[in-house]
Amino acid sequence: MDRRIAEYFTAHRADILADIARLVAVDSARGEAAPGAPFGPGPRRALDEALAVVTEHGLSGRILGDRVLVAELGEGEPELGILAHLDVVPPAGEWTVTAPFTMREMDGKIYGRGVIDDKGPAVAALYALLCARDLGLVRRKVQLILGSDEECGSGDIAWYMEHYKMPPRVFTPDGSFPVVNTEKGRLHFTVTAPAYTGPGLAVKRLSGGTVVNAVPASCQAELTDGEKLTVTGRAAHASKPEEGDNAVTAMLEKLAAREGPGFDAFRALSRAFPHGDNGGLAVGANCVDALSGALTVNLGVMSCDEAGLVCHVDCRVPVCGDGNRIAAAFRDVLGEGLRVEVQSLSAPHHTPADSDFVEGLLKIYADYTGQRCQAQAMGGGTYVHEIRGGVAFGAEFPGSDVHMHEPDERVAVSELLLAGEMYAEAVGMFCG
Numbered sequence: 001m002d003r004r005i006a007e008y009f010t011a012h013r014a015d016i017l018a019d020i021a022r023l024v025a026v027d028s029a030r031g032e033a034a035p036g037a038p039f040g041p042g043p044r045r046a047l048d049e050a051l052a053v054v055t056e057h058g059l060s061g062r063i064l065g066d067r068v069l070v071a072e073l074g075e076g077e078p079e080l081g082i083l084a085h086l087d088v089v090p091p092a093g094e095w096t097v098t099a100p101f102t103m104r105e106m107d108g109k110i111y112g113r114g115v116i117d118d119k120g121p122a123v124a125a126l127y128a129l130l131c132a133r134d135l136g137l138v139r140r141k142v143q144l145i146l147g148s149d150e151e152c153g154s155g156d157i158a159w160y161m162e163h164y165k166m167p168p169r170v171f172t173p174d175g176s177f178p179v180v181n182t183e184k185g186r187l188h189f190t191v192t193a194p195a196y197t198g199p200g201l202a203v204k205r206l207s208g209g210t211v212v213n214a215v216p217a218s219c220q221a222e223l224t225d226g227e228k229l230t231v232t233g234r235a236a237h238a239s240k241p242e243e244g245d246n247a248v249t250a251m252l253e254k255l256a257a258r259e260g261p262g263f264d265a266f267r268a269l270s271r272a273f274p275h276g277d278n279g280g281l282a283v284g285a286n287c288v289d290a291l292s293g294a295l296t297v298n299l300g301v302m303s304c305d306e307a308g309l310v311c312h313v314d315c316r317v318p319v320c321g322d323g324n325r326i327a328a329a330f331r332d333v334l335g336e337g338l339r340v341e342v343q344s345l346s347a348p349h350h351t352p353a354d355s356d357f358v359e360g361l362l363k364i365y366a367d368y369t370g371q372r373c374q375a376q377a378m379g380g381g382t383y384v385h386e387i388r389g390g391v392a393f394g395a396e397f398p399g400s401d402v403h404m405h406e407p408d409e410r411v412a413v414s415e416l417l418l419a420g421e422m423y424a425e426a427v428g429m430f431c432g
Helices: 003-011 013-024 041-056 119-134 155-163 247-256 261-272 323-334 356-369 413-431
Strands: 060-064 068-073 075-085 104-106 109-111 140-147 169-172 180-183 185-193 203-208 218-223 228-232 296-305 308-317 339-346 376-378 410-412
Touching (some): 003 013, 003 119, 003 413, 013 041, 013 119, 041 068, 041 119, 068 119, 075 119, 075 413, 109 413, 119 140, 119 413, 140 155, 169 356, 185 323, 203 247, 203 261, 218 247, 261 323, 308 323, 323 339, 356 413, 410 413
Parallel strands (some): 075 169
Antiparallel strands (some): 068 140, 104 109, 109 410, 203 296, 296 308
16 A cells, blocks of 8 residues: 555545536536437537546547547556546436536535546546556556446447457446446346327326436326326436336336226236336246346336337346346236337356456455455446456445435545545556
8 A cells, every 4th residue: 555645636636526527517418429429419528528637637548439538658558447437327306415517515525417427436547547657656558448328338338349459457436346346237128019099098198217227216197188197206226226216117006007998008017017126026037146136127218109108128137147038027927019129138247256356456445445355246237347357446435325326426525535546556556
């Protein structure tokens, strides 16, 4: 443990927060593709702003394919990559401390969309490189790789890996401490049905949720007689649906209680996705293992209008699970009137805990926190899910209340600085 690193981050506290505020100010939720902006104008503006920050600090940086920013330090072939993302989920729900894209510090914490996922950690990683440079800790090359599409499928990194080579060691500050070396697989499927055109009362339009990987916090419906229904839930990350309250499945419960054939599709959906069932128990898809935990199911987005009914479902699949079998279980219960179609399916990710990389990061964590821990599994897929040998190293500390993907997203400044210190130590360990 190099005490100069802690002194460096303490001295640069104000600069770090100022740079985070610059990035938070950019609404970088995915939008419509445009020339030079394959994931929309917001993610592109975030890349441009991050490049300005990087170059102002004297690092070489370049935007590749309008998708990824790479900043480098050191000589030779890259030995270590730190992979973070600049895109965010939309700021749904009621924010009480600050506007989502105006960072505010209060009581030792900073608030704003992206302060923990993942703009704050990205800046902490940037200062890790600056610290390593200024203290003379680095000889071999380290890369800071900042992407712009993590929240909507990581198409940026898929493109990057088609055109460029990842370093032999990669960690992302897009998960939790101490080290996440195992991630569940992810299944995304849709459920569709044609619009109901028969007699009697029916749903005229319905809208609930904004992104598939977040528990929907609200759902609104209008019936053909003009009656309007509103359900308010609680947002959470799709990998931890039990921490939220799904407004879409609650709405399904209300609609399923209505009489008449206009509600048949909603009754079928409510049978397959009963409110409070976050593990696929109703369709017999539940599964669990000791390495990665239990299956989670999140009906994240639902819409209905004259074009038909569409649902988007996010499942986090343990190592023992079979995504195709899970989709088939929902297909069987929903019946012929609703179509289930798999949109994407990724296998679980696992990096051996006894690798020198994992062991080195765990040693750093123990040295800086005094806590000796083992590598862990998580349900949320991180940015290294498709990167062989990659792991997550922070930036969320155990027990911290960061409101991931929720209103009033927050992180303790002391924890963010400590994460940066450990990232600087890692740069020195693997690139010194």
